[in-house]
Amino acid sequence: MWAIFFRRSEFVEGIALEDRKTVTADWYTTICLLKVFSVIERQPLRTREFLQNHRIGTLPHPPYSPDLAPCDFWLFPKLKDQLRGRRFFSNEELIGALFLAIEEIPKEEWKCALIPGLNA
Template identity: 35%
Template structure:
């Protein structure tokens, strides 16, 4: 599909997901590594508690960069009721702005198989927009660009910073999101294509 003379282009893909951002992101374990002698004490590494304050963010991007930045209400996860009017409405606006570059008929939508994405309201809304949804294997975060790339970068950059208000957290997340170069967004979609090819190759070489 995405070969040089294929019918589709990576520039037509819109992909994204949602994730929790704590108001304090504990640095990764690798950042806490240090040498200690036989008499020294091991460093104390904090772990997030299950009651840690956090908010869910939905972020979607295309070949040029982020197009959806949505903050869910406090203590709520993603549902189709929120997804359609808040996330897909921003997707529709982005498509309308770039019609001269990529027609709606060439737009490809990539999200995982979570409940809100498979709900009737979601699938109906995508059909009305005329967007083709790319198939995504279940339980495959290694084939979801947000999971294997974007969210890790954002949380790594925010690690060690504490936020007291959702406005400050949202501003920081959005700021880091906007500093990622356009070529990085293009590069991760090419990496996604390479990952697909590797999965296809492994499947075709399996012995049954």
């Protein structure tokens, strides 16, 4: 399993969840966010604390809204289309192809994932 992070215009980071472990607040804040914030040059904090401390507002969303999971409704289908029909003989080969496919997504298309209804 992977945690994928991106901005309106670009991919930021992908972090693997090793050995089929469970995603926990501890893993998310001390491992996952640590890597993400090192990429965007910020210090890791618990998610809610980080958002509050940096005055980042959150929006109320209904449960199961596609706006809550742009990876599920935008990124993953796009990647599946690009990788469909290919065979990979190792995890490394798959991961390499996956990140190459991510890099090939034009910056304009990233906005589609974060602004519902916007077509690139």
